[in-house]
Amino acid sequence: MPLLEINDLHTNIRLRKGEVRAVDGVSFEVNVGQTVGLVGESGSGKTMTGMSILGLLPTGGYISQGQVLYDGVDLAKLSQTEMRRYRGKEIAMVFQDPMTSLNPVLTIGDQISETARLHLGMNKTDAESRAIEVLSLVGMPNPKERLTYFPHQLSGGLRQRVMIAMALTCDPKLLILDEPTTALDVTIQAQILELLEDLKERLSMAMILVTHDMGVIAGRADEVVVMYAGKVAEFATSTELFRAPYHPYTEALLASIPPLEGAIPERLYSIPGLPPDLSTELIGCRFAPRCRYVQDRCRIEEPELDAPDGYSHPFTCFYPVSAPDRIPVSITRRDQAASKTDREAIIEVDHVVKEYPVTKGALVQRKIGTVKAVTDVTFSVYRGETFGIVGESGCGKTTTGSMIVGLEGVTAGDIRFKGKSIVKNGGSHLKSVRRDLQFMFQDPYASLDPRMRVKDILSEPLVIHHLGTQRERDATVARLLREVGLSPSAADRYPHEFSGGQRQRIGLARALALQPEVIVADEPVSALDVSIRSQVLNLMKDLQQQHNLTYIIISHDLSVVRFMADRIAVMYLGRLVELGTEADIFQRAKHPYTHMLLDAVPEANPEVEKAKEHGTVRGEIPSAITPPSGCRFRTRCAYAQERCAEESPEYTQYGVEHYAACFFPMAHAPRFAEVEAVG
Structure with missing residues (x-):
């Protein structure tokens, strides 16, 4: 039996005018010791899926349909009081920005000890010992001394280690990581990812890794859920997904990455447009307005998540791509030997x-x-x-x-x-x-x-340097906005x-x-x-x-x-x-x-x-x-x-x-x- 089973999850957020369908029919499983990656652009629903598991939804958010089965218990049906038995103890979360997640007026020791006292019933001395233990576990230098530090006294990498230590205090079975390395240097990111992999093996944890970084997903996830506009676009093992993506959205995400090897493309592939507004009624395939392979059927009919004969994993597309190099790129050669x-x-x-x-x-x-x-x-x-x-x-x-x-x-x-x-x-x-x-x-x-409005922001340098009349400055602002791909109407926002x-x-x-x-x-x-x-x-x-x-x-x-x-x-x-x-x-x-x-x-x-x-x-x-x-x-x-x-x-x-x-x-x-x- 899976440790976590999500079945047809629907999460809505009530607004003053309508509702946002942030998660719309998502299903996947997480087994013991497994890492499942949730990947997609901002607004795809990946973070909201993680928040739905823990019941940490924003104001107006609620699960309207579906199941979140953890060890056979449907978390979606529990009250907030009942959820406290699971949140932090059985399932823990590491948030994206540790500086805003940690309390700036409490020491690191107090914040980790609080988790031990609340969930494990420890006294102050035992909770402090547990704090030192988990800080040592995540590789914190001088853990006993660091207990007296405040968050601002630590580097970004050390703050992220504190967040992980806090999440591990109660030995959870499932760890949800929301963009755990986004703001970190590449070297600190590598250390954190290696640490998480090591902890998963040592503690037999399951992990859900939420990220937009396909490189992070490639090296750490066993299975990958590609999300777009609140739905699952593709689901596969990481090896299958990167070898042969079927959904045009997955292919486009991979083609958008600057390569670290081989010839350098003259231009990166960029997905046109923006994700749809999830508070409006959507007809047809949600990716159709941005898809380079769109057909008439895509605009009127919504594809189901399925693995047709001959395909190794499920996806939602009527016209799947057959190879990861379908998007052409032009190659440039640089004159590296110029004197x-x-x-x-x-x-x-x-x-x-x-x-x-x-x-x-x-x-x-x-x-x-x-x-x-x-x-x-x-x-x-x-x-x-x-x-x-x-x-x-x-x-x-x-x-x-x-x-x-x-x-x-x-x-x-x-x-x-x-x-x-x-x-x-x-x-x-x-x-x-x-x-x-x-x-x-x-x-x-x-x-x-x-x-300041955009027109004032852009014209301010012109005013300081006494360049042009007001009419000429307005024309310059309109030209600048067009040059960077924005409408001149943006000047008033x-x-x-x-x-x-x-x-x-x-x-x-x-x-x-x-x-x-x-x-x-x-x-x-x-x-x-x-x-x-x-x-x-x-x-x-x-x-x-x-x-x-x-x-x-x-x-x-x-x-x-x-x-x-x-x-x-x-x-x-x-x-x-x-x-x-x-x-x-x-x-x-x-x-x-x-x-x-x-x-x-x-x-x-x-x-x-x-x-x-x-x-x-x-x-x-x-x-x-x-x-x-x-x-x-x-x-x-x-x-x-x-x-x-x-x-x-x-x-x-x-x-x-x-x-x-x-x-x-x-x-x-x-x-x-x-x-x-x-x-």
Whole structure:
């Protein structure tokens, strides 16, 4: 008998005007020790399915039909009081954002101990001992000491470990994970996923993994439920799904992912349009308005979930796709061997240092240390290219980008724009070039003023620089909105009225308002669904061609950087450790840290993911206040020797534009096979 059996689940949410059918007839099973993945875009119903299992529905939410059978008990029929016997004790949930899920005014110890006292009846001493035990179980460094910490004192990866520890306090049989690694660096993500896999085996748990990341699903899920508009679009084992997806939606999701190997497509496939409004009556196949293979029958008749003769797993489509390569992509070849002398350096970063003082004291503050955010970084960016900067959080990549556009001052060194220093020539020169250097922020919702309409947000730079009349500014706003794929009518709306992808388009439009020459984009697609991400990346490439833009892309997502960047700089703890072309970094990487980053990237290929050696990601990034002596990566490097602790390695050249700072570089062994580009 399955541990969890969901039969024809319908979950509705009452609104002032009508109801949203958030989950519409979903059925699947979870067995002991099994991981089932729920995957789909935002609004597909995957998170609401998880919430329905635990009875944690939003205001107005209720299960209108169906069963949620846990160990033979229908949870859908239980009262909230009865559900408390199961919630947290038998079934636990790890939420997407630990910072908003953890209580900011309670210590980590208090929050974990509370679970033990409520569900297990432990006294304070025993509950504290249990808290230390589960923190040790999830690999928390110094667990006893961390009990006294507040959530804000921990990194994102450690906060997520606290959430997992809290969920494991009562030894649940089923663990529901809602986007557990979305906001984490690729290395921390790999550690968390390895931890969860290890815990599942050790504790014989079942897991439901909710995510939009197909790479995470490929490596961790035994079976996959692909959801679209509240319904199951396809259901299969992970091996079957990635080898031969039948539903056009599944195929499109896979085609939207920037590849980590092989030839680089000129454009990513992007699913047109948006998911349907689930508060309206829907006729026919729900994916029909966005499907490239749609036929007349799809618009009037809704397909059932079924596995016809000759097909290995069920799906909901009248015209299934037969192979994962049905969507054509055009391939581009980059001129990786072009000489430096053939190109003009538009940005020059010359031995730049950025340090922040650390102070202590309420009234009289005294300096107690220095945060070494960026240390002796040098590189050039050529006109018209896309330059990628990658690394974990805390490596100094965002600080470097902020210094380039003048949002942060420089402690030492120089930054030149078109040969002229923006550091040594004072504020007047920086103001004169401000129009040409623009920043695209990571979180468009936080960077767009919620009290201003879009037309005011986009015209504000024009007003500040005294450009154009009011009529000309209105025309510029309309043009910018059309260029980023939005209707000019959007000018009268506020930021909260847009989706995440649309807000990112508005942020890009604002960066383009002054017709800059350089745009620094900080994690431009990190918070977006895979389908929306491909739309934004394609748009950025189109605008680069139209406006002859130079991009500096800051990201921890190496697949995005590979798709966008001509050259890539790898940063670690404030230092530049490797620099090279896309082929240098992805096929001929020399620095062990670069290899660690590449190995940590989840790939949408179950065979590759399951063959990966666990434990390749070691430890966490050290403090920038007291960085390790010598090579800063040595404390996490499997190849470190005594010399690494005593000396800081100089750069060694390995190719025309390939440099790495390592005493013991990795042997030349391409990570991926060389693939000849076609077309």
